[in-house]
Structure formats: structure tokens, C-alpha cells
Amino acid sequence: MTHLLEINNLDVKFDTDEGRITAIDNVSLTLDQGKVLGIVGESGSGKSVTAKSIMQLNPGNTIYNDNAEIIIDDENVLKFTSKNDLKKIRGGKVSMIFQEPMASFAPAIKIGYQMVEQLMIHKPMDKKEAKNISIDMLNRVGIADAEKRFNQYAFELSGGMRQRAMIAMALSTMPKLLLADEPTTALDVTIQAQVINLMKDIIKEFNMGVIFITHDLGVIAQVADDVAVMYLGSIVERGPVNEILKNPKHPYTRGLLNALPDINNLDAPLKPIPGNIPSPLDRPSACVFRTRCPDPTHDCREGNTEMGLIEVSPGHWVDKCCVNCG
């Protein structure tokens, strides 16, 4: 069976004034239709860059490696350069929901116009039809008075409402793949719960593949089928959500889980992961986690190990260096 999305050996580097920065190092992953892949990691771990690579939305100083492949429908979308080809992935087969809903709508254009505009670019339809579909989508994501909201500006909507409108807009073109980049981070918990439930229903209904990026392991536990944990541009652990959260093998995943305040166990001390995330300019050689690993092996500390995922149990992949550490 072919996958909906297949990423092979993706490296992403940025040329900056201070030098060439490695943002993504040898990332490979697959996603099937109807599944939700959660990507977790701290800021700077390359979660968003991975998602943006799929739509080629990274800035102009980005360098992709030659043998990298991002395959959707048997086509390597990384090699797309013409406007027509890019249109197929940007908003056509793939849609994206961003973190900050205020920043992702144009402030001086009515929401309805923005929704109709993008629909007409991607689908052959007239204005009236596009408007009907847009209003229908707004209704479906639970916006009351959809017709009134259709004619309003982004600033007239509250945060939760804006995020719903953003979801409606992303889904109106019926994409096969949805990239959700921290869609609930800017929302209050009660609104976050509403948006998560809405997204779960919609994912089921439309049977699309979703990449759900977040730093919140609780959100991942609730929405994802599979999880990839990223650290400094590499996937360090990957597998089914239950397995990763209940039986983590990588010290970084364990560290993240331990650092999380648990409301059901108030006596447990909070355990930070020691040290700071290294700057991308001095990315550790060999195993990237070795500067913060609680108990690195001798070889790892010296930088003599190579990174790469090995399968420790069916579907559960861990970096081969860190399987042996703490």
C-alpha cells in the first residue's frame, strides 16, 4: 500500500550571516490516510521547518539536499518549481493551519472574501458556489451566525472563533493532507478542548491525513495515532502514541514526560532536563542529545557514535545511540 505522504532523508540547511545552520538532519517519516501523526519537540527542534518543507514555504536561504524526497501521490513535491505545480500542494492537496490565528488572516480583508478567493484559485467554481461552500464550512466548524461572520473582519472574532474560521478555510478545498502547526497553543484551555474535539470529528469525517505539531504532550496523547519526537532537527524516537508515552526508550522523551507537571500526582518533584538546548550554530557532532543526556555511554560522550533509528519493538523506532544510554 502506498502512503499518503512519504518523507525520505530530508536535510534542511539555512544560509545565514553566521554560517550554515542545520535545521533538519536526515528526517524520514510516513503518514497514511486517516491517520494523525503528532510531532513533538521544544522550540528550535525543527517541527515547523519539516511541515513547511512539504509546502515549500521555507524562506529563500533554505538549502535542501539533492537526495531528499517528499512524496505525495507518487510525485516528489520538493522538485516542484513551476507555479502550477506549487498550487497543487499549497492549498490543493495540502492545507496548513497556523499557530497564531490573528496573524494568518489579512486584517483589512473580510474573512468571507479570503475564503472565497482561495477556493476559486483551487477549484473550478463561481463566486456564488464558493460562498455557499464557505458558509457551509463555517457552520460545520461550529461558528454561529455563519453568514454574519462571513462578512466580518478577523479582528471582530474572538481567538477561538478565529481558529475555527482558519480550520474551516483550510478544509474547504478538501485537502488530502492537513498540516496543523500548534493550532491550539494560543488558546485558553476551555477553548483548546473545544477545538481539539472539533478537529477529531473533522479528521474522522474527511478521512484525511494530519500532521499535528505541538509541544504539549497532553494534546498529542489525545489526538495522535503516531508520534515522532524531534530534538535539534532529528527524529530521536517514533512510534504508536501509546507505546511512546507509556514505554519511552529515549532519554529525551523520558525527560519531557518527567518535566511535565502531573496534576494527578502533586508530590512528584518537577525534573527539568539538565542544560540548555544548544544553539543550532554549535550543533553537537555525532549524537545531538549527548550534551544533555543524563547518562551517556563513553563512546557517546566522546562523539564516536552515529545517529540513526532502529526498531526496538514493532513500529517503535529509537535512535540507536541512545538506546544504550541512561
Added chain:
Amino acid sequence: MNENIVSVNNLSVSFDYQENFLSKKQKIKAVNNINIKIKKGSFFGLVGESGSGKTTLGRAILGANKISQGNVIFHDDEKDYDLTSITSKEMKEYRKKAQLIFQDPYAALSPRMTVRDIIAEPLEVMKITNSREETDERVRDIAAKCRLNLEHLRRFPHAFSGGQRQRISIARALVSNPKFIVADESVAALDVSIQADILNLLKQLQEDLNLTYLFISHDLSVVAHVCDIVAVMYLGHIVEMAPSRELFSNPRHSYTKALLSSIPSIDPENKSKAIELQGEIPSAMNPPSGCVFRTRCPNPTHDCKEGNIVMGLKEVSPNHWVDQCCVNCG
């Protein structure tokens, strides 16, 4: 001697609001009739959604917002400072004793000052130290307590990660030897692995320096972990207040219950649905009459729905205060 460090009595803060220059001036009540007492040495938590008035209350206690009604009294060892009738000389003294740690460590530090200058600035502005040597001594001392190295002091903020920057902000707040700290969402902008580190540091400093905190946060699991006592705010009112263990094990207000159930569980098998509150927090410009929570209450009583209720906290068990209206609802 008073066992409290801050007493807030019937405090209301309102802001003037004018839609445009022709329309009538309106008053927006951001904080409404709040009564709290913060015990010396406690870690007092304040939770609520955006727009609930947490920050306004914190700022009013520091004298950074005008008080419309009621008063705030800061009890120092020998002296009480009443913020409604404070002289400017007393205000200067008060500033040394009560300080604020901000949310965003990227925005709170001037990019053009070295870390040493950032930490030393309060000492110079408040004229606490008399010579440069003394200033340097104080800066080095507090930097060490906040786990910053001496070589860090010569650098500029851009060279630091989020967690280190937050430690610089904490050092700056603590350098004047305050007794009371308002920490406004101080870990919200940090990654989880770093957040735990900063929370542990705040706890450690509390012991070392005898501090009292007002800890403002929207993250209930963080508050549950560090605070002794927690107040839940909704639309300018405190709707529930109790020692943290009591509050989290036995919440009485439907809003607190909804907040707690909304925290996504880390266990993938525990897909229990959150108690979904209808709609969103109403605008403070026209809050619901009577009980402010009634528009989102899952199960309001008849009187409450009609807006016939007066709000006010009622003690349901020792030290556990709940809004008197909502005790009977849902």
C-alpha cells in the same frame, strides 16, 4: 505582627473606554470586588483564562494600576502601606519591597544593555547602593543565587536561551531585596524541560530569601504543583479559592471543574471528554448581570439564569471559598 503580607479589600479596578470621540465614556470593570489575603511566605496562585483580570489584579497590587474602589494594604514589618493613600516617598520605598517578573523573557530585557547593567539598573534607579563596588557586589551575589555565571554578566541578552533570560529577569526583580514578588505568567513562554527548572528555582529562592509570591498563570498543572493556595478568576471575579490540594481534589465551582477537565490527559487511553463549556468568556464591556458565569454554566438554577443573584464568596469548608451562587448550580 500581621501574618499577612498583602490584604486586598473590596478591590475594583475599572478602565475608561470610549468607542470613538463622540460616544459616551463607558467604564469597564476589569477587576470586581476582590478580597484576598496573602500570607507571608506563601505561594499564592491566580488562574483564569485570558481576559479574566489576573494581570490587572497583580498590577493593582503593585500600584501600577489605579484603584477605583476598595484598597490594597502591604504589611511590612513595622509599617503598613495603604496603596490608596500612599505618598510618593512611601511609593518609592514600596517599589523596593514589591517587584514583578514578566512573561516574555525575550521582550523584557533591553537588547542594548549587558546583563550586568540590566540587573544593576534597579539598584541605580532606586539609589540603593552608594558605590559601583557595592552595586557590583550585589549584582554578583544575586546572579549566583539565580545560577548565572560571572562571565554571563558581560554578555548581551541575545546570547542567551529562553530559560537563561528568564533567570536574568528573576535576578533583576530580586536585586533590590524585595519581600513580595508578582510573577505574571513567568513560565508560559518556556519549553517544558526549562519550565520545570525555573519553577524549581523560584521555589528555592523562596526558601533562601523568604519571599512571598503571587503567581499568575493560565496553566493549572503548573499552579497545582507550586502553589499553596489558589484563586480562580472569571471575568473580574474570584469564583473559587482554596488550598491547592483541596481545590484540585475537590473543586466545587463548575468553572473550576471545567478547567480541570479541559487539561488534556497524558494517557492516550484516557480519552474522557472534557466538560465542554458553551461559548467563550463574555466581553468585559457588557458582562452578564447577576452571576457572571451564568451564560456558560452547564446547569444554572432558575434564579441564576434570570440574573437575580448577587455574587460573593462563601466558605463551604475550612478555607475553601466558592461563589455563593454557583454552589447550588451544576
